[in-house]
Amino acid sequence: MVISHRFRHAAILAIDIFLAALSVPISIALRIGFDGLVGRFDLTVLATTIFTGIAIFTIVLSRHGRIAWRWVSVDDAILLARTAALINLIFLAVLFLTTRLDGFPRSFIGINILCLGGLFIGSRLVFRLWHERQPGFAKGAPKDQQLNVLLIGATDEAEAFIRKMSRSGTAPYHVSGLINADNERPVGSRIRGVKILGGLNEIGPILRRLRGRGAHIGHLILSDPSLKGEPVKKLLELTEEEGIRLSRLPEMSQLQNADSNRITVQPVNVEDLLSRPQARLDRSAMAALLTGKRVLITGAGGSIGSELVRQIAAFTPSRLTLVDASEYNLFEIDGEMARRFPAIEREALLVNVRDRKSLFETFDREKPEIVFHAAALKHVPLLEPQPSEAVLTNVMGTRNVADACTAHHVQMMVMISTDKAVQPVSVMGASKRIAETYCQAQDIRGREQGGTRFVTVRFGNVLGSAGSVVPLFQRQLEQGGPLTVTDPRMTRYFMTIREAVELVLQASTLRDTMLEEGGGIAVLDMGEPVNILDMARQMIRLAGLQPDKDIEIEITGLRPGERLYEILFQHQEALVNSSHEAIMLARPRVPEEAFVGKMLDSLIEAALKSDHQHTRELLERILPDFATRADRLENQEASSAFPMHDDPSA
Secondary structure (H helix, E strand, O other): OHHHHHHHHHHHHHHHHHHHHHHHHHHHHHHHHHHHHHHOHHHHHHHHHHHHHHHHHHHHHHOHHHOOHHHOOHHHHHHHHHHHHHHHHHHHHHHHHHHOOOOOOOOHHHHHHHHHHHHHHHHHHHHHHHHOOOOOOOOOOOHHHOEEEEEEOOOHHHHHHHHHHHHOOOOOEEEEEEEEOOOOOOOOOEEOOEEEEEEHHHHHHHHHHHHHOOOOOOEEEEOOOOOOOHHHHHHHHHHHHHOOEEEEOOOHHHHHHOOHHHOOOEEOOHHHHHOOOOOOOOHHHHHHHHOOOEEEEEOOOOHHHHHHHHHHHOOOOOEEEEEEOOHHHHHHHHHHHHHHOOOOEEEEEEOOOOOHHHHHHHHHHHOOOEEEEOOOOOOHHHHOOOHHHHHHHHHHHHHHHHHHHHHOOOOEEEEEEEHHHOOOOOHHHHHHHHHHHHHHHHHHHHHHHOOOEEEEEEEOEEEOOOOOHHHHHHHHHHOOOOEEEOOOOOEEOEEEHHHHHHHHHHHHHOOOHHHHHOOOEEEEOOOOOEEHHHHHHHHHHHOOOOEOOOEOEEEOOOOOOOOOOOOOOOOOOEEEEOOOOOEEEEEOOOEOHHHHHHHHHHHHHHHHOOOHHHHHHHHHHHOOOOOOOOOOOOOOOOOOOOOEOOOOOO
């Protein structure tokens, strides 16, 4: 291997020296003509000898041999051109010091820079084109052995994919054309010889035109990573009508590193259908909140908690404290942090938020400045028969965390809430609404006394979270079905975990009047509700199957605690826009703190005794709008047994 490397470097050095020597007579001939070159042969030989000696010295120092010819890049071309210029400048200096340039054409320098640079770069480019088997240098695989595809998006990913497919005689795909996803390039222009055929609204006619020419398209492949949401839904409908597949390119790193015949396009997933354009984010405000701070996250191993850990770590806090009751989940996120953010000081602690003593001891040691409270029990049907468990984690646990924040003078506590807390029909929703209420009361007191700020952020379902419908459908698909839907009318709000956590961090930075007055709730804009039956059908189609033919859909009926439609605001809550377009603010009726404390004491006492019946009765007494059946109070105005503060803005 050492010998081969040395031979390679010697061969490259010899080629470059030869090219440098060749460039001199070429440049002189270009300046004074071939006859002049023959007439001044002695000058040409002398100039070539001096120039070659300078070139040897310069090329050895520049280490051209380290440039991989098969992957020569624009940066490499700049280095080669710079070397050509440096050789000529040294040659000019030598001639000036020895002959004052008498009898030698001064324009030779400019001509030779272009000539030698062209020889250096051109030789490598020719080798790369030959190696990549571009048209005119080698034949690719026969087209009848490849799957014809159209790429959606004239992007860097599209260029990388086309390049990879052209390198190998066994490449599985032939790119028949490109479709503009966002008018990136003019129709008719080309990327590596592949023509841009039109825009998204022209795909149908383009497919039919290609089919008429005998080019049957087997896949539409999304090559624009930002293309998601409604355009992808329309493409899915189109591909279903045309009887072809819709796929997405793998990540850029895989495209660049994998062999062409090992690149496998990926199926479009449900997140591609439901995702929305990136919301505007004030990352400087997030950095001001988190950079250099001591941050503690409860439920750090869960779906939301682990994403909070990842995104907060990117802002380089001075210390991260990861708290979770699940050993496995905590181990996983701690290991990920060790790999991705080894420089950040951190501690992973097995602490249950129900354990007040351990929690306070943790705050004593870690001294957090910012706390994100994501720990919660959230599986609705599981908690219905055992409300005490929901109360102990979601109510008592939240009170423990909030009290620890107040006692240890934490700057801010951010509580993760849920749309199921609005006019709750489930034990889980009722417990989260009471937790919201406690944090609201503490927020008002904190504002009045200059203490801890409490920010409550409410949102709906997140895609891919533990226990959500999407992983359930995926498992059912893998098992061959059926997919189970509780009711054909059921709708839910959905948001990706990444987007939800980004907006939680954004909400933590808001200083809107309603939040500054205390007791306000930030509610994330969840977009339009999604029909669960439609989602099930879409996921079946994404798997390349047909609903009700290849995979059955079974209607199972509502489970305990479920309701057909989720809502994000109670009727008596005043809804206002915040300073961020993706976050709304609720102006809830704020309960008296003393009454909240008294009722919570009774509720927690019953829960500690595992008296499920009495716990449920107390939940209904505290929240008269809490219904235990999904078909009750679905659209009725909510009420509350709490004595309320006057609206602070009234």
